[in-house]
Amino acid sequence: MPTTQFQVRKDRLETTRTVVLPDEPLADGEVRVRIEHFAYTSNNITYAAFGDAMNYWQFFLVAPQGDTPDGGDRAWGLIPVWGFGVVQETRCAGVAVGERLYGYWPMASGVVLRPARVSPQGFFDGAPHRAALHPVYNQYLRCAADPLHDAAHEAQLALLRPLFLTAWLIDDFLADNHFFGTCEGGQRGAMLLSSASSKTAYATAAQLARRPEVEVVGLTSAANVAFCESLGVYGRVLTYEQLDTLATNTPCVYVDFAGNGALRKAIHSRFSALAYSCSIGGTHVDQLSGARDLPGPRPVLFFAPAQAKKRHGDWGAAGFNERMARAWQAFMDQVTQPAAPWLAVQTHRGPDAVQAAHALVLGGRGDPRLGHMLSLLD
Template sequence: MSAQSFIVRRGQLHEARFIDDEAASVALRPGQVRLRIDAFALTSNNITYAAFGETMRYWDFFPCAVPDHGRIPVWGFADVVESGVEGVAVGERFYGYFPVSRFVVLEPEKVGASGFSDGAPHRRELHAVYNRYARCSADPGYRPELEAEIALLRPLFTTSFLIDDFLADNDFFGASTVLLSSASSKTAYGTAFCLSQRRGTPGAPRIVGLTSAANRAFTAGLGCYDEVVDYDAITSLPAGTPTVYVDMSGSAPVRSQVHAHFDQQLRYSCSVGGTHWDELGGGKGLAGPRPVLFFAPAQIKKRHGDWGPAELGRRIEAAWLAFLKPATDSASPWLTVERGAGPGAVEQVYRELLGGGTRPQTGHVLSL
């Protein structure tokens, strides 16, 4: 069977199929490398990439020749199988942003000890964070035995760290409570974990999670939320409490109810994810503040200016190592890794994620 690549119809995410992977056999031009994608994580975060593919330009990273279709980006590991670039050797392993495919062709630039950036013309206007590929042999945070956890949690946790940092940097907009929807999602509970590390310090907010009844027990058991509430119990929360809403779900009905309930006591509305991709909607006509889309690279840029890249990296690494302890605890881990291979496994997990049928404690690591 020829190598395959997974594509979806833009705006119609249930329409998904496999096509031949051109990157498997296309002749390399000077300055290009071919990598075989060994393993990648597929989570609700990738559904968010697809849901916001147009507005956030996620479709632009790996263009699709099929009209009206796109390739969903994923985080994973790949090995160099062919190289025409000095400093990028066949057999080296890299971590980064890939399509759901067996192969990818990249154009390395800024090659150094830590890795390289993809300098393909179509990616030059896209944010550098997503264009960087880390050389595993030189990455101090890399552990072969933790590849699954790195692929599943590391990019999400970086976003979690930056959300927490952004809110604290703005004194939580004067709020005493942070309310997170889709609280069982990995980005949400990573954010809640970071917020929970502030407990006992001046101005530390109360952390409240919104989730489905089916995921309530798991979410409450994490220990990083002060309270977990079902979606149908939003009005049970005290409406007079100054609150920040961190919207991981993207659900327009949930957002409307949160805004209506808190009204002017909603001090900030932060739009992050789209786990409820089939309920997405705009922010017009809402009570309280207009929702503002959170863009992690903007906070990275700010902290590069405030602290410098090295210090930001040190802080993220320290928080990541602290987060890994409960996430991988042998007695009661937050995450259980399930592996799968082949087109059937990829499509099954994708459709489970679309339908909200995956268990929150399960993390899928796949390959084609």
């Protein structure tokens, strides 16, 4: 069966194409995985926006199409996504046809992996072009052995699990650094979260809300205020135009999920007691800008794998996984509460539907309560 790929121009994310490639025979040690469905959120737009700076384009290389003199398609990329696949063909001992996997995939109907460090829990992709990339993105989990896997909630897992891990690590990073002194002397530090309706932001807010020493302030557009307030994890929800309702001397930390340069400048200029500026992502792709010549602390890009590595050293792998699993279960209880679930799953199947979902998420026009699950399978 041929493989369908959804490719984007690296420099113009709104420009896309669908490419159908014939499947090549597997080499010894390789497996072919059918990618059944994957989540698509503003987090994936962040992967694309920071694709060159943080090597996200390196995970899944575009096959040559002859667009450049050397035959490579350097202008095009495959946005990485999280989701589920099934082993369709194998020439790797220890990995069987029919095994269901959770992991990091290209936007495609299938992919070839080279399993390494195979264990009862899963394996890592040992492809040479991924060798220098962070292992957290190279690991594939066997669903049959994954303690978090729930067949009835695969969509929620794909949509929220990678975002939740980042959110949980942001909360841990801030607490590990004592909220950068904003809570000294009995005062409550204000954690300012932009793009508050985004899934990573509200997952972070859900963790921070359990810490009485801080106040979680969500910043969002007027259209999303009611949604953010309905979650019950923000102490206050303000529109971007209401920043002036916070005192200029408020001890605060800025957690930037939007990547909006004008908003970052406004926050740095307004708050004289801004203790730390943490950049997470770039949901406002059209307004991304640098961090030069800003008053106050220089923005620092948060890299979740670095905090994960630190905590693996502090707690060990078992301790890390146990803490994360407890926090995940508590978060899922909030997300799936029957009376008012936080997430409604919408499925998109086929290249045209995937293109429409990409345009919707890229444009930031989606309903924050919707979670998009995509598939390029016919």
